[in-house]
Amino acid sequence: MGELIWIFVSAMLVNNFTLVLFLGLCPFLGVSAKVGTAVRMGGANLFVLVITSLTASFLNAWVLPHAPYLRLISFIVVIASLVQIVEMAIRKLSPTLFRELGIFLPLITTNCAILGLAIFQTNRGYGALEGLSFALGAGAGLTLALILMASIRERVELSDVPAVARNMGLVLVLAGTLSLAFMGFAGLFTT
Amino acid sequence: MSTRLPTVEGSPEGPENDGPSTFEAPARTASPRLVATLALAGALAGLVLVAVHQWTQPRILEHQARVLQEAVTEVLGGPESTHTYFRVEGAWTARPPADADTASADRVYIGFDATGAPIGVALAAGEPGFQDIIRIIFGYDPGAGVVLGMKVLESRETPGLGDKIEKDSTFVAEFRGVTTPLIGVKAGRARGDDAEVHLITGATISSRAIIDIINHRLEARGEEVRALWRSGIAPPPTVPADPGGER
Amino acid sequence: MTERRDGPRAGREAAAVEGGRLALVASPHLKSPDSTPRIMWTVTITLLPLVAMSTWVFGVNALLVISAAVLGAVGAERLLGAGGAIRDGSAALTGLLLGLTLPASLPLWMAVLGGGVGIGFGKLLFGGLGQNIFNPALVGRAFLQAAFPTALTTWPDPGQGWGIWTGDLFALPFFSGRVDAVTGATPLGLMKFEEVSTPVRDLFVGTTAGSLGETSALLIVIGGIYLAYRNYLNWRIPVSILAVVAGLSSAIHAIDPARFPGAPFMLFSGGLMLGAVYMATDMVTSPVTNSGAWIYGAGIGALVVLIRFWGGLPEGVMYAILFMNAFVPFIDRATQPRVFGTRRGAPA
Amino acid sequence: MIGLLEEWLRGGFRHGIHPPDHKEATSAVPIRRMPFPSEIVLPMRQHAGAPARLIVQPGQRVERGDKVGEPQGHVSVPIHASASGRVAAVEWCPHPDGSQAEAVRIEVDPHSAQIPRPRLVPRWEDLDADQVRAAVKEAGVVGLGGAAFPTHVKLQPPEGERVETLIVNGAECEPWLTSDHRVMVEHPERVHFGIRIMMQCLGTSKAVIGVERNKPDAVARLRETLPADLDIEVIALRVKYPQGAEKMLIRAVTGEEVPSGKLPVHVGTVVQNVGSIAAIAEVFETGYPLIERIVTVSGPGVVRPSNLVVPVGTRLRDVLAFCGGCTPDAREVLAGGPMMGAPQADLDAPVLKGTSGIVVLTDAEAKPSRVYPCIGCGHCLDACPVFLNPSLLGKEAQAGRYAEMEAHHLMDCMVCGSCSYVCPSNIPLSQIFALAKGALRREAGRRRAAESAAADGGKAA
Amino acid sequence: MLTPSTVLTSVAILGGVGATFGALIAAANLRFQVAEDPRLDELTDLLPGANCGACGYAGCRAFAEAALGGIVAPAGCTVISEAERDDVAALLGVDPGEADRRVARLLCAGGSDVAARKAEYVGIESCAAAVAVGGGGKACAWGCIGFADCAVSCDFDAIRMSENDLPIVDPALCTACNDCVEACPLDLFILLPLDAPLLVQCRNLFDGDAAEAVCSVACTACKRCVQDAAPGVIHMEKGLAVVDYARIELANPKAIERCPTGAIVWIEGQQFPSLNLPAEHEMMA
């Protein structure tokens, strides 16, 4: 149990996927302009991360022992296809949910955080349960980073930012400062 | 059709014009074709990859073995030969039965001198440090109960601070010949105990993590390794160190 | 009638209602006497006793390090900011607060750099005064701590006499000098790594190793009470921070007294007092609503305890404040006041 | 939770500000009647609702109290000549709001005794509610507390609503102004009489007079003269701005909040200014329509601060001249108080029915303050009596986010100016909000127009 | 090295994965397909993206939908350039259609050189703000305040403020989007066909000397233009000459000749051709 908690906290705060490990930056910068979208993006991410973790555990246990060098390719193909199917299904079955979450799904498929989770989980030899805790921590961390960034950006929108900083320069400096703030969590629960 | 329209070479459907108000969903592709495409693509990819794999695998394995061998050699102080012992069903053996799952089995590397006498056991282990998990390998003399040497295999500790655990040669040198269990002391507080290791100022956490890793590893397996040692071991006929899945 | 008349931005002419022109200024025509520069300079003045105290404890270095930080901050505002923005006093205040969180032996160029980064990246990039998200002084300090962790965790022993020079204060920019300071461990460091506690009386009076502004909790509290009385800081923030720190640490201390220090030690050690009274209360980077202020303060308090007790670092005030700064826009969003004549929960 | 605690500790309405009240200049100065000026101008647009329609011709002779404008519609009142004389012209006159308004200019007959034509004084005891309302409307009575809203409309609660309490607004929280104060001190019986008529008309059994505690003499006089047969309570209110604002007063008196976007009747109240009450009393005492009002002329730029009875339509220039003129450093003339009053571009503008005071400010007060960016101090949130977030609204305005401002209840802002008063960065918040409200109203008007046009188009097609 | 078994495993695994998911996607495709005209996105991309609403639809995407449905011709977007319009028409395979060119015209000529002021407004530099504070201080209560709300509202940079604080519309840039008409608190802009040359540049309702006293180019309601123009083209309304644009073809330049103040003008192209733009703006031209 303690191990599971450490995995969760570490993935969420200490080694936050976005701000410390640099995973999934493109959607992080792209979809963090509004809090509403950020929350939904976070939710969609969490969902895909969980699917990914389960898929990776399954493949690691059943398929890949036969051909470990196919790990990467089978992870990504399976994840991408699964997400595409889920997207199609949501689109048909619940247009509202699709509008809320579905439009982010393709963005997430081709996102380093997803594959990174699968690879790290495998590298660290996590089992299914540990993998799940890892995925939940990573998803919570991503969502936290997204929401913080989005609420900050909404406020920055209202201020008088100098012309040079109106492109993404300011957003990156913001991400850097957030990342600095997350450094305070370094070493949490290790001593 | 105006010439301004993008001319898309080879586009399957071709943007034939169909007036402003008529609209047909793009034709669906027949299902068998979808299956066939992906299956074929997958099969081809598999073919290519297996070829590349066959070419690179020996090199990768060789490199990994070399790295591990170097590490073991370093922490055991230059043994003549080393052999991997696996823990299969609670017992240590250099020759596990063929059906045993050696990939995930715990293992140690035992070094022998030129005379074939064992000089020490190398154990790998990892625990969280300041940033993330630190993985090390260390040599251990079960007879004397001393650590023979330590090498960091993998760490993401802060460059300039935490990475002194591998880059600071005085710190690394401290692990040659310390009595277990190790005791970490801050600078200026040493009392001259044989088990003392000086922590690095500014990286107390990382350096203490190393000490903890060694102590914990020995708490878990020290007794068994000492028993193995006492049982008297000799080098088995050449089996190279197995790098696969060491934990 | 073709002579040029005044445009809409006409200047003033002779005053007098008859004959001259009336002024048209929007209501209200009465104005409270508070102004932004007045707030900034008042806070600065209340910090001067602390500067004097730190000079007394750490020698002239203290004054030099603080001046260097102020120089960096004001210089950056001057170079990059709107013309003349220095006079509103906020840049000087940022520099001063940054200086007070640094060790006395820091190379001066680093202090200047910290001030510059704090103002440049922490404030001007966001549009200057009032628009920044993170406390600029702490951005400067966090930058320095991440860039030069060793220099930022080298604490000279206090009380070596007035007028002493320690450390590589005058190292050339970009280079380190020789370290010859008599360094000591801070009370928090001692607690964390050696489980040695420091008497609270020493902490309160301020004769312990640590950053310049940690020297006297007493002066900080006096300054804070005055500012709260003038309504220049929101008293809810320091009160909630200190209450949460005291409450949590007492509870945890009761479980394992050897490992976890109790409330008095927690309150008076490290940068907590300075942080709670002067840095968390920065109006720009703290919530604008009062209910938000409670949440924000409680969050800082909880994070300080979390980092100090279980984190890798001995002190977490800076990171706690920066982290909660990031939450402020969200807190503000979530704690919009209930509008008169509406029920809470109605769309605000 | 914490908000409730604070409320319990304080009582009354929450938030608000404490500007210096400057009332000492005129609070003890008795009301004097100002002599008739040589001409008066009567704009047809003096009240909320539809302007009156002109019914006189140039050259025509009018007596004091004669109608010169007829109401157009229900929310509208007639305009009466405030002096006898000759209609010199029907022309444009500067309106105190800065625009030009259609007006009647009357050359006052210097030899006239200025006695209105004799008229029947309505016997209020015999009138039913409808007749009282008709009489009030016919007399041109509007609210004298600010908005000049036709009083007869307020006397008629909408279907299904009942008025439990009549609240009389004697707060007079604007600095410098003392006209209501003097009415309460000098004519408390008239106030009580007006209340009696209103109560009868509204069918209410209870009335409350709210007076700020800085007018102890008014409270005392009102209490001394309370009629024994009526349930009238005089409450001394906390001195704070804007205690006189309708919703704040209701909150202070009844403890209830008027729901956002709703009228006071929703919580069973009607609020009427003491001056308006006195004007109603006058209608039923003398039969005179609303042709004159009490105006406080004060401020540092006035030589002789006074409380005057001024004929409606007197030009500001004449009023100021009667008070000894302005000091040499006078810079700005306000119709109304310093917090919400309207600055005047032209002293030829007349005193209207709704002009409660004329405040003259000097260079010292009219100096615009240097504006700094919002520093998020939160003082404005603590000041806003309707609990808005002026800091956020200000930033949204700067970014042109009107829709978001509306979602953040901009329309509940009553432009009281409390936020501007406290803002250390001197941001003209209330001015910004007035503008944004105007823009949103225009926008809504356009949308409505477009929709009705579309609907028409649809029908045509 | 390539043993048949490794090759087979690998081909089987990836081929199998491919086939499985190919099948799954195919199944999903059959079950869940949603129809949407793919040209909608393309078309929206082709439109200017100003979302100005001048076309009468709620933004560019709504216009695109209407255009796809054949309800509106591409020229219905007043903002679009000709080349872009042809692109749109080509994509849809329809005729681009024609739009009559209209421009915004200012109903005031009272720049700061000719119009009097009576008080000084100090505060937010915006016409709407100034008007709300005692009328802004201009002697003419109908005239242009000169704080450029209109120029700011124009998304096409068609309005520049001249030296005498009057907004000047560049007919080449104006798209008749109506923004300035809505922005001006004094309703001083109207949209007129580019080829309607007769314009009364005044909204002052004073007559005669009273009008001239506040502004030397005000309409004094002298009625001379009414007499000189073709019958019915100009009439008087409340102290102001008003052009009936329904009969504008009848107009001729004689109408303006006897105007004592020059309030009525005959314009071809830009209004106020003689006014200079301040130096900073010239750089941009």
Next chain:
Amino acid sequence: MSPRVTTPSEDFLRGVWQENPVLVQLLGLCPALAVTNTVANSLAMGIATFFVLTGSSLLVSLLKSWIPREVRISAYILIIATFVTMADMILAAVVPEIHKALGAFIALIVVNCMILGRQEAFASKRPVGRALLDAVGTGAGFILALLMIGTVREVLGYGSFLGVPLFGETFEPWIIMILPPGGFFTLGLLLLAFAAWEERKVERVHPRHWPHGVTVTVETGGDAHG
């Protein structure tokens, strides 16, 4: 589908500069920040990505007419992943040290948004030659951006360039540059610098104020009164 017809040299240069994947489109940021703490790592990552991008663009463009729309994403990913796995194995076999330094980020090239983006936006619609040019341009732009970031970070963070010390023993390294915040700050600074460069060319149009936003002449200068 842009109606504008482009020339071959535009196709190439666009990717290198005007539409630089990292500096302008902000794609492929994870590797651009995660592995750029030294120039050598940047270069290796850049080259590996270049290889994958050109290879898969070529293949996608060749095969585009055979790939049904419905499964195109899966098919593209299959192609890309094949190249990445090849790159991964080859790097591990040939330059194991660098492979270790790049860690999982070699594998993550698969999901580098830039690569899939190019397939979707370009390779799947254009003839082979054009697609290749575009890929080469984009790949070169990626290498360029990584080198810029890597140079700043290595010079400040280690005081060296390609491992060669520049400033001698007593240089005080800026450790933050090697840490995650340093990555963000470096890219942020580069973007700010480019924006400042662009800014010189653009002249100020009208200040945006009421009714789009209120300008109250905010003066922070002058005498502070009060």
